[in-house]
Amino acid sequence: MDLFYKSTRDSGARVTASQAILKGLSEDGGLFVPEEIPSLDVSLKELSGMTYQETAYAVMSRFLTDFTESELKDCIQKAYDGKFDLPGIAPLIKAEGAWYLELFHGATIAFKDMALSILPHLMTVSAAKNRVKEEIVILTATSGDTGKAALAGFADVPGTRIIVFYPKDGVSPIQEKQMVTQKGNNTLVVGIRGNFDDAQSGVKAIFGDAAFKKELEEKGFRFSSANSINIGRLIPQIVYYVYAYARLCADGEIEENEPVNVVVPTGNFGNILAAYYAKQMGLPIKKLICASNDNKVLYDFFRTGCYDRNREFVLTSSPSMDILVSSNLERLIYQIADQSDETDRRLMGELAEEGRYQITPGMEEKLGDFYGGYAGEEEAAEAIRRVYEAAGYVIDPHTAVASCVYEKYRKETGDTAKTIIASTASPYKFTRSVMKALGKNAEDADDFELADRLSELSNVPVPKAVEEIRSAEVLHSKVVNADEMKQAVKGFLG
Ligand SMILES: *Cc1c(COP(=O)(O)O)cnc(C)c1O
Numbered sequence: 211m212d213l214f215y216k217s218t219r220d221s222g223a224r225v226t227a228s229q230a231i232l233k234g235l236s237e238d239g240g241l242f243v244p245e246e247i248p249s250l251d252v253s254l255k256e257l258s259g260m261t262y263q264e265t266a267y268a269v270m271s272r273f274l275t276d277f278t279e280s281e282l283k284d285c286i287q288k289a290y291d292g293k294f295d296l297p298g299i300a301p302l303i304k305a306e307g308a309w310y311l312e313l314f315h316g317a318t319i320a321f322k323d324m325a326l327s328i329l330p331h332l333m334t335v336s337a338a339k340n341r342v343k344e345e346i347v348i349l350t351a352t353s354g355d356t357g358k359a360a361l362a363g364f365a366d367v368p369g370t371r372i373i374v375f376y377p378k379d380g381v382s383p384i385q386e387k388q389m390v391t392q393k394g395n396n397t398l399v400v401g402i403r404g405n406f407d408d409a410q411s412g413v414k415a416i417f418g419d420a421a422f423k424k425e426l427e428e429k430g431f432r433f434s435s436a437n438s439i440n441i442g443r444l445i446p447q448i449v450y451y452v453y454a455y456a457r458l459c460a461d462g463e464i465e466e467n468e469p470v471n472v473v474v475p476t477g478n479f480g481n482i483l484a485a486y487y488a489k490q491m492g493l494p495i496k497k498l499i500c501a502s503n504d505n506k507v508l509y510d511f512f513r514t515g516c517y518d519r520n521r522e523f524v525l526t527s528s529p530s531m532d533i534l535v536s537s538n539l540e541r542l543i544y545q546i547a548d549q550s551d552e553t554d555r556r557l558m559g560e561l562a563e564e565g566r567y568q569i570t571p572g573m574e575e576k577l578g579d580f581y582g583g584y585a586g587e588e589e590a591a592e593a594i595r596r597v598y599e600a601a602g603y604v605i606d607p608h609t610a611v612a613s614c615v616y617e618k619y620r621k622e623t624g625d626t627a628k629t630i631i632a633s634t635a636s637p638y639k640f641t642r643s644v645m646k647a648l649g650k651n652a653e654d655a656d657d658f659e660l661a662d663r664l665s666e667l668s669n670v671p672v673p674k675a676v677e678e679i680r681s682a683e684v685l686h687s688k689v690v691n692a693d694e695m696k697q698a699v700k701g702f703l704g
Pocket residue numbers: 320321322355438475476477478479480481482530531608634635
């Protein structure tokens with residue numbers, strides 16, 4: 211059966227999966243959602259015997275119904291291969307009675323690799339399917355993590371180019387080194403004299419420049435975006451929840467159909483929404499525990515039904531969760547508004563104009579699957595220390611927020627259901643914060659030296675991704691003013 215997608219702001223705008231992947235965002239500003247969530251009509255017994263790649267096919271084929279079997283299998287094989295440092299792709303580690311689902315074994319040692327390693331392949335197949343002749347040019351502004359994961363995903367993928375802008379003095383030394391050493395003839399990395407917002411505004415201005423768009427189309431190029439509202443990023447993220455559940459069954463850790471909790475360190479609400487979709491497909495998930503850092507807009511939302519971005523933006527040691535507008539939440543809002551595009555438009559209009567909206571009591575009632583919690587800086591550091599002391603296992607500052615919120619949840623509710631915690635980054639990506647949290651001196655060493663020390667402490671080898679950039683050649687050294695970004699794009703595309 212064919213599954214179509216519609217916009218959260220116009221239920222009448224109906225597209226195929228491949229069209230939704232190509233467009234990213236609907237023209238009305240809405241997000242594409244499947245007309246219905248397909249059920250997971252594969253038995254747990256079967257799932258328990260599947261590899262990650264086979265599970266990916268079982269899940270994604272239910273959503274991407276206009277992809278042929280061989281097209282989708284080919285995308286999956288190209289994505290989940292030796293770029294990951296473990297054949298199992300996403301291992302589960304038991305510590306302190308919970309299972310940490312490690313989503314950081316890809317090229318950039320953070321969970322964005324799980325989706326960005328397959329998105330480029332989904333896009334090129336979608337382009338061919340819809341007879342798009344132009345080369346796809348991905349334009350991205352990054353505050354650090356997404357840029358590198360997108361570069362790694364798109365590098366040397368035929369029919370695509372990728373341009374990443376980052377704030378020259380606004381990312382960590384390891385993050386910058388990761389980006390400027392990126393290989394691939396189709397890649398361009400440019401530093402901006404300015405902050406992340408300048409880079410972001412510059413990219414938005416280029417996307418909105420109709421004349422420039424036309425000029426590039428004549429030269430054979432078409433812009434696209436790799437950001438996390440694309441269903442081509444959302445759907446691959448459902449896979450690892452199904453895979454993790456099936457692994458726990460296979461290993462005899464849970465009974466078939468035993469409900470488990472899922473805890474997700476959350477920023478843009480993409481990862482936890484994927485877990486919600488997994489639940490709607492029929493995966494026995496009990497609570498979806500949404501963990502925020504000091505930017506606790508979502509915690510307040512789940513408590514009060516009011517989403518309010520009017521507050522101070524806090525820089526934390528879990529930077530990938532420093533977000534005040536969680537874009538993917540719109541998909542949940544649409545769902546709990548009984549798929550009313552009118553309600554969705556009204557609330558998103560209020561968010562744009564006043565920075566806040568209040569959902570109705572009827573909508574609030576439908577949030578029972580979720581529990582919102584948050585952890586401050588000191589609490590997260592304490593969680594890193596606690597898990598290390600109890601289990602000898604080192605977690606990163608994002609995962610630590612989830613771990614702390616799970617502890618609070620357990621104390622508050624007494625719920626003893628088995629629990630999966632999404633572990634979204636390797637501690638090696640944030641060695642300085644991690645070493646400080648563990649009470650070690652970090653002032654006297656650079657980030658690479660700290661990685662060596664962390665390795666001694668945790669008995670986990672320094673990941674290949676960090677080893678490689680230690681000595682890698684810098685291949686991108688372009689730095690421009692924010693008002694010269696368009697020129698940089700032109701230069702690269704000839
Ligand atoms: C992006 C990111 C998150 C937040 O995920 P969302 O899908 O945006 O909620 C959490 N942790 C890390 C390490 C990330 O890179």
